[in-house]
Amino acid sequence: MSTRIAFLKGHGTENDFVIVPDPENTLDLTPAAVAALCDRRAGIGGDGVLHVVRSAAHPEAKRMAAEAEWFMDYRNGDGSIAEMCGNGTRVFARYLQHAGHAAEGDIAIATRAGVKRVHIAKDGDVTVGMGSARLPEGEVTVSVGGRSWPARNVNMGNPHAVAFVDDLAHAGDLLSPPPVAPAAAYPEGVNVEFVVDRGPRHVAMRVHERGSGETRSCGTGACAVAVAAARRDGADPAGTGTPATYTVDVPGGRLVITERPDGEIEMTGPAVIVAEGEIDGEWLTSALR
DSSP, X not given: OOSEEEEEEEEETTEEEEEXXXXXXXXXXXXXXXXXXXXXXXXXXXXXXXXXXXXXXXXXXXXXXXXXXXXXXXXXXXXXXOSOOHHHHHHHHHHXXXXXXXXXXXXXXXXXXXXXXXXXXXXXXXXXXXXXXBOOSSOEEEEETTEEEEEEEEESSSEEEEEEOSOGGGGTTOSSOOOEESGGGOTTOOEEEEEEEEETTEEEEEEEETTTEEESOOHHHHHHHHHHHHHHTTOOHHHHSSOEEEEEXXXXXXXXXXXXXXXXXXXXXXXXXXXXXXXXXXXXXXXXX
């Protein structure tokens, strides 16, 4: 590790991230290093790390370099690799604007779930084109304590189990992953959302993100919730021919999710850079011993 490593801290509806600019992909961000950075007591603290790399410099993103100059090499708080993070994509876009790599308007960002189209608005909100949802077949059940609920299996480039409940407190403390059956439905783990209704096309959720525990917000989770709610409510845009928009309250704020008749899902919400500085390389080396 070099003596000093630049970093920033940002959040989207309080889903917070350590941002590590590394255009030429020179840093060895091991799972242990990521976990140390995300430690809220002994590190900087965050739900994950946004490793900012030029697509052409990363082996997983080279094929997308012609479409998107920048690759979001996203890591969960425990150091594991994730396909996609919706709130992270908004914060990533805000960082690119902050660093002078992007301006208001439209940009493209490469992720492990493909190239995402992003719009940075003048009012500060960022809209991310999240792609379309897949709804795998088969029944899924989520359990907490002595309660169980049927859940909708929704894939947003990463897997989700969405359960509608009477009270968000029924989700428990969400310190450990809620059991989901059958386990074979999610061989690589799953993000679990618990959802209550707040009004017409207005819901609230809590989420356990795989690899991070309960977070204040989850962008792909909010999209999965909106998709599940639309199907439950008979508002599938592919069937009605009109977009379905849901307001999704998360502990850290509010997101607006729109699913269009062609299946494209857009997520709009805030993204904030709160600090920047330098990581002490000696501390990080010591933390990995």
